[in-house]
Amino acid sequence: xxxxxxxxxxxxxxxxxxxxxxxxxxxxxxxxxxxxxxxxxxxxxxxxxxxxxxxxxxxxxxxxxxxxxxxxxxxxxxxxxxxxxxxxxxxxxxxxxxxxxxxxxxxxxxxxxxxxxxxxxxxxxxxxxxxxxxxxxxxxxxxxxxxxxxxxxxxxxxxxxxxxxxxxxxxxxxxxxxxxxxxxxxxxxxxxxxxxxxxxxxxxxxxxxxxxxxxxxxxxxxxxxxxxxxxxxxxxxxxxxxxxxxxxxxxxxxxxxxxxxxxxxxxxxxxxxxxxxxxxxxxxxxxxxxxxxxxxxxxxxxxxxxxxxxxxxxxxxxxxxxxxxxxxxxxxxxxxxxxxxxxxxxxxxxxxxxxxxxxxxxxxxxxxxxxxxxxxxxxxxxxxxxxxxxxxxxxxxxxxxxxxxxxxxxxxxxxxxxxxxxxxxxxxxxxxxxxxxxxxxxxxxxxxxxxxxxxxxxxxxxxxxxxxxxxxxxxxxxxxxxxxxxxxxxxxxxxxxxxxxxxxxxxxx
Amino acid sequence: xxxxxxxxxxxxxxxxxxxxxxxxxxxxxxxxxxxxxxxxxxxxxxxxxxxxxxxxxxxxxxxxxxxxxxxxxxxxxxxxxxxxxxxxxxxxxxxxxxxxxxxxxxxxxxxxxxxxxxxxxxxxxxxxxxxxxxxxxxxxxxxxxxxxxxxxxxxxxxxxxxxxxxxxxxxxxxxxxxxxxxxxxxxxxxxxxxxxxxxxxxxxxxxxxxxxxxxxxxxxxxxxxxxxxxxxxxxxxxxxxxxxxxxxxxxxxxxxxxxxxxxxxxxxxxxxxxxxxxxxxxxxxxxxxxxxxxxxxxxxxxxxxxxxxxxxxxxxxxxxx
Numbered sequence: 001x002x003x004x005x006x007x008x009x010x011x012x013x014x015x016x017x018x019x020x021x022x023x024x025x026x027x028x029x030x031x032x033x034x035x036x037x038x039x040x041x042x043x044x045x046x047x048x049x050x051x052x053x054x055x056x057x058x059x060x061x062x063x064x065x066x067x068x069x070x071x072x073x074x075x076x077x078x079x080x081x082x083x084x085x086x087x088x089x090x091x092x093x094x095x096x097x098x099x100x101x102x103x104x105x106x107x108x109x110x111x112x113x114x115x116x117x118x119x120x121x122x123x124x125x126x127x128x129x130x131x132x133x134x135x136x137x138x139x140x141x142x143x144x145x146x147x148x149x150x151x152x153x154x155x156x157x158x159x160x161x162x163x164x165x166x167x168x169x170x171x172x173x174x175x176x177x178x179x180x181x182x183x184x185x186x187x188x189x190x191x192x193x194x195x196x197x198x199x200x201x202x203x204x205x206x207x208x209x210x211x212x213x214x215x216x217x218x219x220x221x222x223x224x225x226x227x228x229x230x231x232x233x234x235x236x237x238x239x240x241x242x243x244x245x246x247x248x249x250x251x252x253x254x255x256x257x258x259x260x261x262x263x264x265x266x267x268x269x270x271x272x273x274x275x276x277x278x279x280x281x282x283x284x285x286x287x288x289x290x291x292x293x294x295x296x297x298x299x300x301x302x303x304x305x306x307x308x309x310x311x312x313x314x315x316x317x318x319x320x321x322x323x324x325x326x327x328x329x330x331x332x333x334x335x336x337x338x339x340x341x342x343x344x345x346x347x348x349x350x351x352x353x354x355x356x357x358x359x360x361x362x363x364x365x366x367x368x369x370x371x372x373x374x375x376x377x378x379x380x381x382x383x384x385x386x387x388x389x390x391x392x393x394x395x396x397x398x399x400x401x402x403x404x405x406x407x408x409x410x411x412x413x414x415x416x417x418x419x420x421x422x423x424x425x426x427x428x429x430x431x432x433x434x435x436x437x438x439x440x441x442x443x444x445x446x447x448x449x450x451x452x453x454x455x456x457x458x459x460x461x462x463x464x465x466x467x468x469x470x471x472x473x474x475x476x477x478x479x480x481x482x483x484x485x486x487x488x489x490x491x492x493x494x495x496x497x498x499x500x501x502x503x504x505x506x507x508x509x
Numbered sequence: 510x511x512x513x514x515x516x517x518x519x520x521x522x523x524x525x526x527x528x529x530x531x532x533x534x535x536x537x538x539x540x541x542x543x544x545x546x547x548x549x550x551x552x553x554x555x556x557x558x559x560x561x562x563x564x565x566x567x568x569x570x571x572x573x574x575x576x577x578x579x580x581x582x583x584x585x586x587x588x589x590x591x592x593x594x595x596x597x598x599x600x601x602x603x604x605x606x607x608x609x610x611x612x613x614x615x616x617x618x619x620x621x622x623x624x625x626x627x628x629x630x631x632x633x634x635x636x637x638x639x640x641x642x643x644x645x646x647x648x649x650x651x652x653x654x655x656x657x658x659x660x661x662x663x664x665x666x667x668x669x670x671x672x673x674x675x676x677x678x679x680x681x682x683x684x685x686x687x688x689x690x691x692x693x694x695x696x697x698x699x700x701x702x703x704x705x706x707x708x709x710x711x712x713x714x715x716x717x718x719x720x721x722x723x724x725x726x727x728x729x730x731x732x733x734x735x736x737x738x739x740x741x742x743x744x745x746x747x748x749x750x751x752x753x754x755x756x757x758x759x760x761x762x763x764x765x766x767x768x769x770x771x772x773x774x775x776x777x778x779x780x781x782x783x784x785x786x787x788x789x790x791x792x793x794x795x796x797x798x799x800x801x802x803x804x805x806x807x808x809x810x811x812x813x814x815x816x817x818x819x820x821x822x823x824x825x826x827x828x829x830x
Contacts, residue, residue, distance in 0.1 A: 051704075053828070074706030089701040091694045092820070102694050103705025105687040113687070153705075 002065040004029040004161055004192040005050070010059035012045055019045040021216045023059070027209075029160075032183060032193045034203040034224070037213030038236055038436035039407055043196050046213070047163050051083045052076040063161070077104075082154025086166040088146050092139040096132050096149050097121070100156050117156065124155050128185050144175035151182070162186065163194045168202060172291045173464060173497035180206050198437070200229040200243070201465070212236055237438050245444045248452065250472040253282035254316070256425050256456035257303075262311035262322075264298050264480075272298040273309065274480040280425065280456040285447070287471030287488070288460045289496055295480040296460045297342055300429045303458070304339040305329035306347075315425065333362050338418035342429030342460070348414040349402040356384035356398035359417055391416040392442060408439030415443055419450055426450060429460045444470060464493055464500075478502040516660050518777050523665065524735060525780075526773025527672045528553065528727040528744075532751035533758070533765045534672075534679050535723035541683065541760060542716030543696035543821040547603035548588055549724055550748025551610030556581040556728025558614035561628040561739035562621060564635040570733050573635065577732075578725030584610065585721025593713045596825030607748075615741050628732070628739040637666035637734035668730040675723070679762040692716055696819035699826040709826050724748075746802065753805040759816045775801045 003026040010023040019042045027033045037043050048054045050061070052070040061068055063079045070076045076083075090099050097117055105113040118134055125131045132141070132148050141149070147167060154162055164183075168176040183193055183206060195207060203210050204224060211221040212235040220235050233241040257280040264273035273295050280286045290296050302309040305328045313322050315335055321327040329339070339362075341347035349358050360369050360380050368383075369376055384398040391412045393405070402410060411431065418426060431447065432440040447470060451457055461467050467474055468488065475485045476499035483499040498504070532549045539546040556577035564573025584606050591602035615626035622628055645663035648655045683689040691712055695702045699709045731747075732739045750772055757771075758764035779797040786792075 072706060073704055077706055083704070085704070089698065089704045091697045091701050093697060094694065098690060099701070102690060102701065103707050105690070108687050110685055110687060110690060 001028055003027055003062070004064060005194075006062040006065075007046075007050075008060045008062075010046065010049060010056045010061070012049060012054060012056050018216045020049070020056070023218050025211060025218060025221070027161075027192055027194060029064070029192050030187060030190050031208040032187050032195060032206055034195045034197065034207035034210040035213060036197060036200070036203055036210060036232060036236060038198065038438070039434060040436070041213040041236070042216040043213055044165065047083070047165060047194070047196060050076065050081060050163060077157050077159070080158060080160045082151075082157060082159025082162050084147065084150040084154065084162065084164045084167060086169060088143075088150055090138045090146060090149060093137060095135050095137055096141075096152075097134040099138060099149055100134075100153050104157050120156060121152060124152060127189065128155070129182060130155075142175075143170045144172075144178065147171070147179065148182075160190070161192045161194070163196070165196045166198070167195070168197070168199065169462075170292065172500050173493055174501050176202075199465075200232055203232065204229060214238060233437055237436075239438075241437055241441055244469050245441075245448060247448055247470075250284045250451065252284040252472070253454060255279050256282050256316055257458065258312075258314040258317075259303070260312040262299070262302060262309055262313070264302060264307070264309040266298075272480050273302070276311075276477075276480070276482055278475055278482060278485075280458050282424075282456050283451055283454045284472040285451050285457040285459055285470055287467040287474045288458065288477055289464060289467045289474055289500060290462070290477035291500055292462045294477045294500075296462075296477050297429070298480075299477070300339070300342065300427050300458075300460055303332075304337065304341070304427050305332035329362065330365065333421075336421075336424035338421055338423030338426045340414050340418050340426070340428040340431060342433070344407075344410050344414050349410060351403035352401055354399050354401055355388065355393070355405070355413055356381045358402050358413055359384035359387055359398070361417070363417070363421065387416045387420055388413070391446070406436075408435040411435050411443065412439065415446060419446055422450075422453070423455060425456045425458070427458050427460075430462065431459070432461075432463065432466060464496060467496075468493070476500055512656070514781070516656055518774070518781050520661050520664075521777040521780060522770060522773040523661065523669060524773075525776040526769045527669045528731050528735065528747055529751050529754060529772055530672045530766065530769040531668070531675065531723050531727035531730065532748055533754045533769050534675050534762065535720040535727070536752055536755045537679065537758075537760055537762065537765060538692070538716045538723070539720035540755065540822055541696045541819055542692050542713050543699060543819055543824070543826075544588075544592055544713055544717055544720075545599045545603070545823045546588065546717070546720055547600060547749070547752060548584065548606035548610075549720075549751055550744050550746065551603075551607035552581040552584045552721060552724035553728035553731065553748055554607075554614050554742070554744045555584055555610040556725040557732035557743055558618055558628070558728075558739045560725075560729035561631060561732035562618065564631055564733050565622075565629050565738070568633070568635050570631075570635055570637055573733050574726070574729045577729035578722055581725030581728060582718060582721040585717050585724070589714050589717040592825065593710055593717070596827065599823055599825075611742065614739070618739060618741075626741045631733060631737045635733065636737055637668060637730070639664045639666055640670070666730070666734040668726055668734055671726065672730075673766075676762050676766045683762065688715075693819075696821055699821050703826070703828065713826075746805075750801060750805050753808045756816050756818075757808045760819065772801050772804065775804060 005027040007023055007025040010020055012020040023046060035043050049056045052072045052075050055071065061070060068079050097114055101113045101117045106116060121134050130148050130152055132145055138146060167179060171179060187193055197203060207224045209221060210224050212219050212232060214236060229243060233243055260277050262273050262276040266272050276299060288296050301307045302322060308323055308325055308327060310323060313320050320335065345351060364370060369380055381398055388396045388398060393409050393412045431443050447457065459470055471488045473485060474488050474491060476483045476496055478500060479502060532553060536546055536549055559580040560573040560577030563576035564570050588602050588606060591597040592599040618628055619626045642663035645659045649659040683693060691702060691707055695709055695712045703709050731743055754765060754768035754772055757768040779800055783794045784791055
């Protein structure tokens with residue numbers, strides 16, 4: 001059979017960095033082909049070449065046996081390639097219909113194009129189960145539906161090869177299941193699908209064949225049925241990796257954090273936190289699961305002192321001030337509350353500052369780091385170097401600016417800074433977002449070790465796997481409320497998924 | 510205020526709103542495509558000077574208009590070069606154009622005519638003549654409606670009618686054509702346009718040049734229709750008022766018409782009633798003259814509710830990896 005896509009000897013360099021080296025890939029028509037690899041392995045570069053965003057320095061691309069030159073997106077679209085980006089390329093205040101026709105209009109006037117697209121969309125909805133209201137405004141749609149619009153855009157342009165880049169990152173488990181159903185149906189109708197992901201579970205669940213990329217090279221292509229997650233992880237990282245962290249049973253002590261009826265309204269008067277109550281004990285991890293944007297970020301911001309709110313919070317039985325603007329992050333840190341913010345680049349680090357400067361932010365008032373307002377730079381540098389060594393930050397160069405480290409190493413810098421103070425309570429948001437498997441393993445081990453030393457840990461993550469593998473107890477947030485709390489070993493993905501979607505699981509718990 | 514006075518004020522409102530409306534629609538095209546343009550003022554000023562100069566020398570208002578549009582297009586291209594091609598700061602580029610025009614217009618006028626930085630007065634064919642619409646005089650006797658038709662609707666110069674026609678035209682282009690859809694899209698999310706295989710740069714240049722065209726007409730109107738010649742700083746902040754009107758109008762054409770008429774009305778009032786007597790308190794003429802500018806400040810300070818600008822406005826588009 002002629003492959004739908006055939007790449008041969010594709011190479012692409014950005015300056016001295018070889019993002020892709022001599023890549024060969026064959027994807028058969030009517031299959032779902034997974035491409036897996038760590039961040040920076042070159043997956044996105046390869047797909048950008050396929051979609052005409054970059055020209056390869058060398059190599060040949062054949063689509064259905066015909067050699068093609070993909071000089072821009074228009075050429076890729078003409079070759080029948082459609083792309084669903086990780087960050088949707090939709091115009092938020094346009095309707096679904098307008099987004100679908102943008103760039104694929106028939107003629108200079110809109111009316112006929114819109115009428116034609118409306119008919120076509122109805123047909124596509126029937127063929128593939130892709131139902132979306134064509135007149136809905138994008139900003140009023142949930143992410144699951146926005147993603148469908150992206151798929152519809154590609155199908156409307158007659159794509160028969162569909163590339164999806166990390167499509168499930170923003171979806172609830174239920175939405176992801178729905179997406180997979182759609183993808184299977186597309187495959188059964190003869191479409192070819194390339195799925196880029198770093199989630200091993202998804203590869204195992206939906207793909208027919210899988211290719212592994214590491215450091216710009218395609219290291220293996222094999223039938224999914226003949227491999228397993230451990231094998232794939234090893235091929236990705238180049239060494240054995242522990243996928244599920246080994247943890248001893250928690251030894252919870254006294255209650256460290258007690259939160260009662262926490263309420264928060266944003267500037268426009270919308271309630272972001274609706275009477276949230278929870279508690280965390282010493283030596284245990286409370287995981288907060290939920291789809292992004294359901295109040296988890298606000299919860300972390302309030303507890304860490306980044307914004308005031310209403311309600312009561314006690315730390316070790318002592319009430320702490322959360323209502324006034326004076327209740328700031330510095331006071332919280334002085335109380336022994338460490339914070340690994342969700343967005344390391346905006347809140348965790350100053351990207352233009354060196355690693356050693358970043359290593360004391362939030363603690364720069366401490367007596368060890370300043371005397372009479374003068375920074376003790378030599379001492380800070382020395383401590384930072386030791387810290388980077390302990391946390392295996394690469395390269396271990398304290399003078400390097402934060403922006404020059406990879407995502408995983410940036411995260412290690414932040415985690416190291418907060419953990420090294422041995423906080424009584426550690427707030428962690430998205431500890432492994434955009435971090436590769438090797439670093440995830442390391443960060444998870446550090447969090448576990450901190451728990452075993454008796455720190456109370458509040459973990460917020462949108463990765464359900466992460467919540468399940470680290471937490472002792474799990475609370476699910478939806479629309480600013482705690483939908484329910486479960487012991488980690490007494491629940492499963494299905495139950496949590498329902499809670500994340502705002503539904504109480506049938507049958508009760 | 511009697512009926513005749515009211516008509517006079519409204520008539521003058523229409524004249525004064527015209528340059529605002531043209532500039533406001535010019536800004537609308539540019540900003541809807543994601544290019545902020547505070548250089549409307551400079552483009553109008555340069556167009557006013559060159560149109561007056563060419564109209565005087567050639568004796569033809571049409572050549573004057575063309576020259577004005579040419580000058581404005583040149584500055585628009587400069588703004589495009591700085592903010593689209595070289596991805597510079599759009600505000601700084603706009604400010605630079607305003608300074609350039611403020612100085613250069615007077616300098617050139619002084620060099621050519623040696624009349625203290627102004628152009629000689631225009632007469633006859635060097636100015637736009639009022640157009641009398643059919644039956645205007647015949648219908649003048651009809652009560653109420655007749656004078657409205659004769660005084661308010663008939664008897665304006667060509668650019669006035671052009672400006673008002675531009676409102677439905679802009680609406681139609683923006684909401685009923687492919688170009689309009691893409692233009693609005695590129696101001697909201699250029700990445701969506703880029704991945705759809707359409708040139709972001711091309712669209713933005715088109716928008717900036719349309720902006721230049723309309724500013725050119727506005728400037729020519731100031732010097733060859735509203736007044737008879739160019740004088741230093743004759744735009745008097747109209748470019749900024751047009752920007753305020755644009756925000757007031759939330760970047761929509763019909764609203765822009767309303768906003769510009771409001772500003773024109775305030776200017777007309779200030780012109781007609783030099784001081785207003787309110788039961789013993791006399792409002793001095795300075796306050797009246799300042800009214801449009803005060804309203805501008807009030808609008809810009811956000812007292813008219815939240816106006817959401819095009820989301821990608823002001824940011825150069827850089828393809829992400």
